[in-house]
Amino acid sequence: MSDKATDEARMAHALRLAARGLGNVWPNPAVGCVILQGDRVVGRGWTQPGGRPHAERRALDQAGAAARGATAFVTLEPCAHHGHTPPCAEGLIAAGVARVVTALTDPDPRVAGRGHAMLRAAGIAVTEGVLQAEATRLNAGFLRRVTEGLPFVTLKLATSLDGRIATASGESRWITGAQARTHVHMLRMTHDAVMVGAGTALADDPDLTVRGLGARHQPVRIVLDSRLRLPVGSRLGRSAGDSPVWMVHGPDAPAAARSAWAATGATLIEAEAPGGSLATRPALAALAARGLTRILCEGGGTLAASLLNDRLAGDLALYTAGLALGAEGRAALGALKLARLADAPRLILRESQTLGADSYTLWSLA
Known part of the structure; x- marks a missing residue:
């Protein structure tokens, strides 16, 4: 050589x-x-x-x-x-x-x-x-935390062939199979934190831990919840003393909810919430200020669209199952408000593989 x-x-x-x-x-x-x-x-x-x-x-x-x-x-x-x-x-x-x-x-x-x-x-x-x-x-x-004051965000989506993440009634367990779900846990292990929005947290009551891999380390579990609507009796609330839970909320979050979450051992982080909804960029900046460098977002369509619209996601990890849920199913992405095709986010394919009956592709924003 x-x-x-x-x-x-x-x-x-x-x-x-x-x-x-x-x-x-x-x-x-x-x-x-x-x-x-x-x-x-x-x-x-x-x-x-x-x-x-x-x-x-x-x-x-x-x-x-x-x-x-x-x-x-x-x-x-x-x-x-x-x-x-x-x-x-x-x-x-x-x-x-x-x-x-x-x-x-x-x-x-x-x-x-x-x-x-x-x-x-x-x-x-x-x-x-x-x-x-x-x-x-x-x-x-x-590098992004040091130079821009933001973490690198990987947006994870598990969808049907027609881009749906749940049926019209909200049923989503499980769109993808066991191999794909194990891969998600491996992906969680390589990130500092796993993040969801309040809607996903309320609908799915997730745990967001790494399971089945003998993990010694658990990522920080983050919920973007402007008014702290997620009850402390949720799985995240009950396990906040076992592995870290960070609740990012707005200035108008009720004092009673703040006290209740603080009592669980969760960390409370206040961020801007214009119009009552958390602004994604300031929320991510607050997380970077606390040292986070890599965040895996497993939120729903609204949060996913916000990350793509504002060019805040660096990667898109897409798990696709061989089934169709139709137009009545819940879309993986919320409105992107695109007027022209030229305004659509362009992504670069970095990796693809088959996981049982499902496919996995990793994309980076151009």
């Missing part, structure tokens, strides 16, 4: 390690690190739950003395600031690493090129931008 191909192969390894942290490390980025002495891997690591130890520290501890003169492949620029742990750039320098290869520059103002500069000042050779597009995709949530 050429030097470029070798660097890309090693960085691909680091990216696979980084992916193990998705959903577990917020507000930190999910980072992977591989340390090579010649062609031999002497250390590898990824960001641990809660965001520390960092990937570089884990890999350096594993490598020990073998890190001297080695090459480190890191999916994000090593940090250069003192936080809960010393800077990873300093750790690489102290270990005697000879070369560092990175995929992305960290946009965090506390880093933003300083890590690379520290390494070069210490005489370490630095190569930047290896598999940059892949690393950007992997850490889209962290």
Whole structure:
């Protein structure tokens, strides 16, 4: 292999390690690190739950003395600031690493090129931008939170062939089969939080946890509920003490409902609600301000349409079943208020697979 191909192969390894942290490390980025002495891997690591130890520290501890003169492949620029742990750039320098290869520059103002500069000042050779597009995709949530103050949102829909999510009476369990539902739980595991609107929460009384996969980590469960209409006797209310529930409400939510939800152990977050309905962008900004980077939205048609209309969803995860429910069924998307075809959201197909009798496609907004 050429030097470029070798660097890309090693960085691909680091990216696979980084992916193990998705959903577990917020507000930190999910980072992977591989340390090579010649062609031999002497250390590898990824960001641990809660965001520390960092990937570089884990890999350096594993490598020990073998890190001297080695090459480190890191999916994000090593940090250069003192936080809960010393800077990873300093750790690489102290270990005697000879070369560092990175995929992305960290946009965090506390880093933003300083890590690379520290390494070069210490005489370490630095190569930047290896598999940059892949690393950007992997850490889209962290990058968006830092640069835009918003989380990366994946909109999940489970529909019939004709784009319906329930019958006219509201029956929706189950449109898709067991394999598709297991895949949804795997998707939940890679996100910091799972979010629904008040309508879905009231109609379905969901649990929103990861089940059947032996998960050690549960995502934050979020309901956008302007007036806190969801009763505390719901499944989310009864289990708020077991895994986190965040209730995003408007300024006019009744004091009695706020007190009742607070008593369950849920976190209450106030956001703008013009006209009595929560504004989606300010609600997402409030969630990002609390550190969330990746949110899986499993809400109904109204919330889905809002996310697409306002270009707030980054991905669309679509599960399609081989049945038809007709025009009387409930639509997967609410009104998009499109006057022209040119105004319709355009998506790029990223992945497709068959899940039993159903299909799964992953789309990104263009």
